[in-house]
Amino acid sequence: MDIIKITDLVKKFPVGNGHFTALNQISLTFGEGEFAGFVGPSGSGKTTLLNIIGSLDTPTEGNAIVLDKSISELSHKQSAKLRNQHIGFIFQTYNLLPVYTVYENVEFALLLQNLSGSVRKKAVLEALEWVGLTDKIKSKPAQLSGGESQRVAIARAMVKKPKIVLADEPTANLDSKNSHNILQTMLKLNEELKTTFIFATHDEKVMKYLKRKISLADGKVVGDEMI
């Protein structure tokens, strides 16, 4: 069963009087539990494609069906709900909320869902356990190293047990040791929870972990290999 089905997707951005085609006739499908990545040179459209799958942006033409929902047809509210319940995001710059503690940052993702306090607490502590940060729950993001910050971000993305996690250059700001560490964590979660991970990266270290590598160039899929 496909959880993501992209057909003939085109994304154009208005530039000056005309437009720039960032994605051109993309057709791809993803199943449950994949550990895939978009690779390709800068400007090839990796982030753009990831954003559309995450319903942060919409296709200009073609279709992107995510968990049986057509991204182009979702209202703001529906796409917010889709993200909140089923999609986790991990960013290159971690994007933690600076005024919240580690615990609260992770909990934040759950606050929109009507869970009881105790269920929430259990889930947050479990997520922090997955990433090995139970000793830092009271720290503020400013007190964390880059690797720790990104692990908090992973916990935040994973705490709601989403179907899909989208990670845009998650290792770009990390050294090699931390990169391997978080990739191992994500791989483990992928295997245990059957979460589909999709990366956008040009980091060789990430590529070594991918089970499927989709190469993009100038907005087109130029390769799609299972490893």
Next chain:
Amino acid sequence: MLAIKLAFKNLLGAGLRTWLNVIVLSFAFVLIIFYNGMIDGWNRQARNDTQNWEIGSGQFWHPAYDRFDPYTIAESNAVISKDIQDLIDDDKLTPVLIRQATLYPQGRLQSVLIKGVDPNQKVLELPTADIQNSQNKYAAIIGKQMAKSTKLNVGDKVLMRWRDKNGTFDAHEIEIVSIFKCDVPTVDNGNIYLDIKTLQDMTTLQDQATMLVAHREYENTKLEGWEHKNLGFLLAEFDKIIESKKGSGLILQSILLILAMLAIFDTQVLSIFRRQKEIGTYIALGLTRAKVVGIFTVEGAAHSILAAIVGAIYGVPLFIYLSKNGIYYGTSAQDAGMNIPMAETLYPYYSVGLVITSIIIVVVAATIVSYLPARKISKMKPTQALKGKIQ
């Protein structure tokens, strides 16, 4: 709940900028409450004094009487009926007979109102008993301002000339037996108080009165042959003064409030511009744009809550001190030549209603100026916000 918690964390995290806004806003708070408390206190005090000294719960006038037209005075008296006399004996009413007269203090000439009052009355605070304590039939009491303007002292005798009911002039010497202090100018300025019996004799208006003043606890508003004048009518001029004072205070309060609101508005615009990535993150985490707008609006509006707290820290002790000790104006309004009831020391009155109204005004204003810039969020593209690239 989420928004409120986040708002306070963000605000307190922003440090100095937040506190500057909060302090300016707290000034607006304290000033609004201070000024209106002062006016309210004055209003209460002046009404209370006027009621105690002059009008009680209201007055019953002879139908021809017009306090602004001295020519009506000569025709504005009627005999006190038996029923009314019973009410007078019962301390529910007290009669006042008003006539015009001329006084000749130290050879000068001054026209005055003679008010004949009942020395035994218990309706007004006017020390009418002093009249009775003297053996002199022509014993009179006057207020401090009147004493000053006529240069009369206790024990002085002064020639007074008046007309009786037929218009015939008559004259006699009266004796000032006591001088009272009253903050109500219409009680003091230009008034001389004599025993009503004396005045009735002087004018051959036996058993007559111009008006009846009702005791503060006497609620009846109908007396055959007399026109009831309620507090609204009797205090109409004073109420106008209060309204205009409130109005002029409003200008300064508005300026301060607008300054505080501009500061919050500016902070909001800046923080929405600076925190685009955070906004994008909220959206990625599944908050609707409306919720994010809500978070930023609450955050801006929360300035007003902090301002209320900060304002309370220095405002409450100040207000308690002022309402206990009053604000001393040195000279009373009368000394300054103003014809309004006002004491030398003004006790501000801070009502719950005043505090609540001020809080509502400030919170609503802060919410509006926080919402206006925050609305922009709903037009942001989350992908652009995440890049932090919106200009």
